[in-house]
Amino acid sequence: MHFVPSEPLSALRRTPFVFRTLALLLCAGFLALPVLALLASWLPWLPADQGGAQAGAILRAMAATVLPGYLWTTLWLSLLVALGAACVGAGTALVVSLFDFPGRRSLEWLLLLPLAMPAYVTAYAYTDFLQFSGPLQQGLRSSLGLQGRLLPEVRSLGGAVWVFIFSLYPYVYLLARTALGERTAHLMEAARLLGAPLPRRICAVALPLARPAVAAGVALVLMETLADFGVASYFGIQTFSTGIYKAWLAMDNRLAAAQLASMLLVLVLALLHIEQRAQKRMRFACGDAPAGSLQARPLALRGARRWAAWGACTLPVVLGFVAPVAFMLRPLLAGGADLPWERFGAWAWHSLRLSGITAALAVAMAFVLAFAVRRQPDAVTRGVVQLVSVGYAVPGAVIVVGLLLPVGWLQAVAPQWGLGTLVTATAFGLVWAYLVRFCAVALQTMQSGYARIALSLDDSARMLGSGSPGLMARVHWPLLKRSSAAAALLVFVDVMKELPATMVLRPFNSDTLAVVTYQLARDERLGEAALPALALVAVGLVPVILLSRALRGRQ
Incomplete structure (x- = not known):
């Protein structure tokens, strides 16, 4: 006689609700405390020694003087970067997906290479x-017999827009190419068989279906x-992030910095909501092609058009x-x-140790967390x-302010x-801030494996x-080893390149490659900054290569 359970198998041996919920809430509290502390910075019962009496005055003074400039600069920077990244990313995705020209298969993955370059490294290099004292302008002055500045100042808003566009366009390219290459192929082929010319196929089929991607x-950018x-900071642009640091470090008011950071947090959460809605629309509107459907064949370009397509896809790789x-x-x-070879080992060790932990x-x-979601x-x-x-x-920068704010409160209450x-x-x-920032990367990868x-x-x-x-x-665990390795690699590389939290929270005499790259470049020692900067690029190439191999394996 066999025992038949009265409950579904998935309900057997569950952890009691109270203990399971308590463990999840503790984990979520540990990772979400900086975000919650920023929202709590507006409460009126905060300790007086945290600067609560001065925070309002500082914010009012900033609102009357520099805050409108921060907002205006951030708005223009975001608008221009969004337009540029959308044009470059979507344009290259359309070219490599719809046309055939020399080097197309190589450019499909070469266009991902700027992902390995931290934006601040690109800024230092340019x-x-x-x-003015760089080799290009010196060469032009000596060869042309001219004096003065011959090129626009690179440390400007336009220079920052240039750096961000060619550093971040792969986010748009990757999602747009996935939508065009895998999900709209059968519709493009059907439109071609119905006699629609190529411009109409692009405008009426490809672009509308790629718009959510x-x-x-663009939201990620x-x-x-x-x-x-x-x-x-390096270009001297007064954005909202630099304003947070000034309120915190220059004005010595952590609470005012937290309140400024909470404003930026609201804007970032709005962008995150837009990105999630766009991802849902992309999954809904662009379903997988039915089995046995025809695949769209790239249109072979001839003459000058094929070289124009090659140049359009090669230029972002060269510039980025x-x-x-x-x-x-x-x-x-x-x-x-004078390259710092003797200190490079210590910098690399600190970076590797923090990234590995x-x-x-x-x-x-x-x-x-992924197991908890799967089981209940x-x-x-x-x-949670x-x-x-x-x-x-x-x-x-927001995470650092949100982390130190409750720590200051607890230190005031219980200094012992x-x-x-x-x-x-x-x-x-520092590891706490890293986990708050990058645990979601590992969680998404583990959930994909589950x-x-x-x-x-x-x-x-x-x-x-x-x-x-x-x-x-x-x-x-045996079935998730590959997902775990991928998650660890992504977090490892992100931590290696992280700058704001590392620069503020690092212990004494524990500089990382990212921090020393910034410090050497800030001190105009760009030649010495080349070694740690290139080390960061070499580490960043590993996930880019794996990503390109995965994309080529789907084809």
Whole structure:
């Protein structure tokens, strides 16, 4: 006689609701505390020694003087970068998806290379080459017999727009190319068979179906632009992020900085909502092609048109990757700069250590959260996971302010705990900020891996008497090793390139490659900054190469 359970197998051996919810809330509180602290900065009962009495006066003074300039500059920067990235990213995606020309297959993945270049590294490279004392203007003056400045000032709003467009357009290119190459192929072929000319196929079929993908990519570009500190600070552009740092460091009022950061947080969350809606529209409007449908064949270009297409796709690669790398390699190959070889090992070790610790912790936390969503996908669990995922859209400067604000409150209440020293004088606070910022990257990758594991395996394991620890260790983990490795790699590279949080929270004598690159470039020692900058580029190439291989494998 067999025992038949009265409940579904998925309901057996569940963790009690109170303990499961408490564990999830503790995890979410740890990762979402900086964001919640920013919202709490507007409450009237904050401690007086946190600057609450002066925060209102500082904000009113900034609103009457510099804050409109911050908003105006940020608005123009975002608008121009969005337009430029949309044109470059969507244009190159259309060309490589719809036309056939020499080098097309190579350019499909070469267009992803600027993703390996941190925007601030690109800014340093162009400044070193194009500034008044750079080799280009010196060569022009000597060859043409002219005096003075011959090129526009690169450290300007226009220079920042240029850097952001050619550093971030791959976000738009990647999503638009995926939509055009995989999901609209059968519709483009049907329009061709019905006699529609190519311009009409592009305007009536390709662009409307790619519009959600372009909108999602532009939202990602804008989030990265708003989160930037290195480019804006180095170029002397007064954006909202630099205003947060000035309110915090120059005016010495953490609460005013937190309130400014909460304004930026609202804008970033609005962009995140737009990106998520665009992704949903993209999945709804652009379903997979039915089995056996015809695939659109790229139109072979001839004559000058094929070389024009080749040039249109090659130019972003040159401007976003080849030229900056060549500019940074120049001092290394020339040997004229005093390169810090003896300190490079220490900088690399600090970067590798912090990145490795954060990657391991992020994967572990993402594994637990993804397992909780899979086993009990109720409203509480989904809400906790969504709250944790918000951190990736929050700029590093905002996370730092939101992290130090509650630490200051607790330090004022209980100074004997030494929490302020733990966060600011050790690597604990830095790893905490990294986890808040990048745990969502690991979580998304782990959830993608879980989507490929059949639920029947869970039921079979429970029938054999396996509880949650055994199910995770014996069934899920062996099947998620590749997803875990991919998640760890993505977090590792993101932490290596992260600048704002690292620059503020790093312990004494623990500079990383990103920090020393910024400091050397700020001190006009661009030749010495080439070595750590190129090391960051080399690390960033690893996920780009893996991504390009994955995209080529789908074709």
